[in-house]
Amino acid sequence: MEKLTLEEAKKINATMVTEEHLILHAANVSAAMGAMADHFGEDKEEWEAVGWLHDFDYEKYPEEHLAHTEEPLRELGVPEADIRAILAHGYGLCNDVKPETNMEKSLFTVDELTGIVQAAARMRPNGITDMELKSFMKKWKDKRFAAKCDRPLILQGCEMLGMDIRDVAAIVIQGMKDHAEELQLTGK
């Protein structure tokens, strides 16, 4: 394929990922990646597609995450830059593919960051729809909140991007707001 469309990414992902919470995670990361693409003036659909597909092998191979990604995606004709971006989100955890491009650095960062934003939004009456950066940053600073989310890893990603956590979080929150319904983050 010349380009990985979002529709194609969803189709490919659905052949491997069936659990509702994992599909939601894919949607969250996709929304955040679209906003990061806008920020950098890059191809929004490509970044959204990569975000959607990034955990392609996780449900079937949780212990061998990203070891079952490269070959099948290449066989399907997914462009090499997109495959590399997906592999690089496991840098230091699953492999040593270092994030180099802004797309790779963004995926590495928002994969984990969307988890905290999602958890914070779920506690609010209006979900993410009226969430401001300030209230998110309170949750960010409270280390007991969403304690399983790896804050040092997120900060490592921000450093790669050369961006402050506040700026990345603002972009991610906006991207997720734009998809609030799909992400089931409109509140009660």
Ligand SMILES: [Fe+2]
């Ligand atoms: Fe992920």
